[in-house]
Amino acid sequence: MTDLFAPLRAEKEVIRDGVVLLSGFADSAELLPAIKNITDEAPFRHMVTPGGRPMKVAMTNAGSYGWVSTPQGYRYLPEDPVSGAPWPALPEVFLNLATRAAKKAGFGDFTPDACLINRYEPGTGLSPHQDLDEADKNWPIVSVSLGVSADFQLYGLKRGGSPLIIPLHDGDVLVFGGPSRLVYHGVKPLVRSRHPLTGDQRFNLTFRRAR
Numbered sequence: 001m002t003d004l005f006a007p008l009r010a011e012k013e014v015i016r017d018g019v020v021l022l023s024g025f026a027d028s029a030e031l032l033p034a035i036k037n038i039t040d041e042a043p044f045r046h047m048v049t050p051g052g053r054p055m056k057v058a059m060t061n062a063g064s065y066g067w068v069s070t071p072q073g074y075r076y077l078p079e080d081p082v083s084g085a086p087w088p089a090l091p092e093v094f095l096n097l098a099t100r101a102a103k104k105a106g107f108g109d110f111t112p113d114a115c116l117i118n119r120y121e122p123g124t125g126l127s128p129h130q131d132l133d134e135a136d137k138n139w140p141i142v143s144v145s146l147g148v149s150a151d152f153q154l155y156g157l158k159r160g161g162s163p164l165i166i167p168l169h170d171g172d173v174l175v176f177g178g179p180s181r182l183v184y185h186g187v188k189p190l191v192r193s194r195h196p197l198t199g200d201q202r203f204n205l206t207f208r209r210a211r
């Protein structure tokens, strides 16, 4: 007998060694109010790259440390340089989600101390890069996609080549660790569309252990 109610997508998919996709694992209705609280305190801003150009992705942070780009370089700081105040604390819904996702992907002892929050508008993308500013690269990174869908680009450990394209939808969680922690990755420019809770925007949370 065919199961008419079989899930449309696998709930846990190992994309490659160290890359795990948990489709629909996160609930945007629960997370978006927490993002609103954080950005009331630490608003989204376009950070300036060390090359002197404003980034297209708007960013802010929550947690004990926040990732910042300054003309002097990339770093994690305990305070928001805009306000001088500590970054807003990681809300319980964030911590709970990140630790459950990491555990399901095989990283049972992960507790983040930083969450970078990215905001994409139509036409905004993120060029391929590695995440190298965290002290201990043995910890994974947990990424949560909310709102409008985007095409994620997954490269290898060296720059170049053609990426594997992974469409990321509202509620999808990707966990990167082990041999894939230092892969190059990017996001294609956002195609204009609408999500009932975010309008034409996409948000991405990346949970990290900075120190």
Ligand code: MD3
Pocket (backbone or CB within 6 Å): 116, 118, 126, 130, 131, 141, 143, 152, 174, 176, 180, 181, 182, 183, 185, 186, 187, 204, 206
């Ligand atoms: C693979 N963010 O914030 S999430 C970033 O959708 C970043 O906003 C993208 O790349 C976004 O640094 C992609 C997926 C992701 C995040 C961090 C990673 C993949 C990663 C770190 C290491 C390897």
Ligand code: FE
Pocket (backbone or CB within 6 Å): 129, 130, 131, 185
């Ligand atoms: Fe990244």
